[in-house]
Amino acid sequence: MIFQGGFYAFPGGQLDLEEDARVCAARELFEEIGIRIDPTTLVEVGRWLTPAFSPRRFDTRFFLTKCPPGEEPRLVTDEHDFGEWIRPGDAVAKWMEGQILSAPPVLHALRCLAEGLEGVETRMMAVPWANGEPIPAIDMRPGIVLVPLRTPTLPPATHTNCYVVGGDEVVVIDPASPYEEEQALLDRILENQNIREIWLTHLHRDHVSGANHLKQQRGVKIAAHPITARDLEGVVTVDRTFVDGERLELRGKPGWNLRVLHTPGHARGHVCLFEEKNGSLITGDLMAGLGTIVIDPPEGHMATYFDSLKRMQALPVTALFPAHGPVMADAKAKIQQYLDHRMEREAKILAAWQRGYREPGAIVKEVYTDVQPAMHGLAERSVIAHLEKLREEGRI
Numbered sequence: 001m002i003f004q005g006g007f008y009a010f011p012g013g014q015l016d017l018e019e020d021a022r023v024c025a026a027r028e029l030f031e032e033i034g035i036r037i038d039p040t041t042l043v044e045v046g047r048w049l050t051p052a053f054s055p056r057r058f059d060t061r062f063f064l065t066k067c068p069p070g071e072e073p074r075l076v077t078d079e080h081d082f083g084e085w086i087r088p089g090d091a092v093a094k095w096m097e098g099q100i101l102s103a104p105p106v107l108h109a110l111r112c113l114a115e116g117l118e119g120v121e122t123r124m125m126a127v128p129w130a131n132g133e134p135i136p137a138i139d140m141r142p143g144i145v146l147v148p149l150r151t152p153t154l155p156p157a158t159h160t161n162c163y164v165v166g167g168d169e170v171v172v173i174d175p176a177s178p179y180e181e182e183q184a185l186l187d188r189i190l191e192n193q194n195i196r197e198i199w200l201t202h203l204h205r206d207h208v209s210g211a212n213h214l215k216q217q218r219g220v221k222i223a224a225h226p227i228t229a230r231d232l233e234g235v236v237t238v239d240r241t242f243v244d245g246e247r248l249e250l251r252g253k254p255g256w257n258l259r260v261l262h263t264p265g266h267a268r269g270h271v272c273l274f275e276e277k278n279g280s281l282i283t284g285d286l287m288a289g290l291g292t293i294v295i296d297p298p299e300g301h302m303a304t305y306f307d308s309l310k311r312m313q314a315l316p317v318t319a320l321f322p323a324h325g326p327v328m329a330d331a332k333a334k335i336q337q338y339l340d341h342r343m344e345r346e347a348k349i350l351a352a353w354q355r356g357y358r359e360p361g362a363i364v365k366e367v368y369t370d371v372q373p374a375m376h377g378l379a380e381r382s383v384i385a386h387l388e389k390l391r392e393e394g395r396i
């Protein structure tokens, strides 16, 4: 899928113009897995909206139907990488082991189905998120919960993802929002949790602005990289500083090993958090599920940014959990796309330089032809960062 590639999903698709939802579901079922059913036999079991982090807000209806006797589902399109006819309990077990990613309604459906068919419709409809209310906290992997919080961030993003990681004890990563109602929402989600520490990925205000509130509320400490601690002086008091590579083991089921990795480039004191058991990388602003990462010198440094990306790609990383936008499967390929994209830009910037362009603004007009003029100010910062890298490498 274009949206959330690498995720497990049920057969489905978009409505054709003026098409009835049941007719659509039956059509997709036939097109994707070759099963023919009577649309009137479909039972509606929920209507879900994509969470607030998403640039594309889907309004999706879910239906149950019985597989007609003698028929066996099989993948009949090349829209998907892979497909299987699997027992719901086995699919939930795969999710619990961190082998698969799925969107909240899919996981919810699998869990309900795994409990048996009796009363399944009622169970599926029993949560507010199955009735069109956006879900406030998303179980992305066992003990890795994403909470999209509205923040004054860079468009097209409108939210920053706060992550709550752990079981018996949790670490809260980037309690980001300065807004009271968003802080209250996070308070409610953390109500019955034992908070070990608050961790900050970097200094930017759209990542740290709920830290003081949470610290006061719960009497917990804030940890960040020493550079971030210094840069936040007078804004947020950091109680403990990270050592690059430090490890925190969190107990519970299935257990978590969080490693702190210094990844400068976007910000000097930037860190990523790597959960070693199933390869989840909480990326902060090293990468994003939507929009671009701004490399703005002198805080930003392009060559260091490249190094950080390469260092993360060398880890046994399976999925990326960004601060903005949805989680990305197929982590290594995604990081490669980032590197390729920047290299391509850099080659064009170098070519423009060789044609005699010297002003960053003029280079932007030559190179960023695919980017809206409103974003040209930021693109100019990136050009400056690329030129700095080219200069350091002795190429200009």
Ligand SMILES: [Zn+2]
Residues within 6 Å of the ligand: 202, 204, 266, 267, 285
């Ligand atoms: Zn940032």
Ligand SMILES: [Zn+2]
Residues within 6 Å of the ligand: 153, 160, 204, 206, 207, 285, 323, 324
């Ligand atoms: Zn950010």
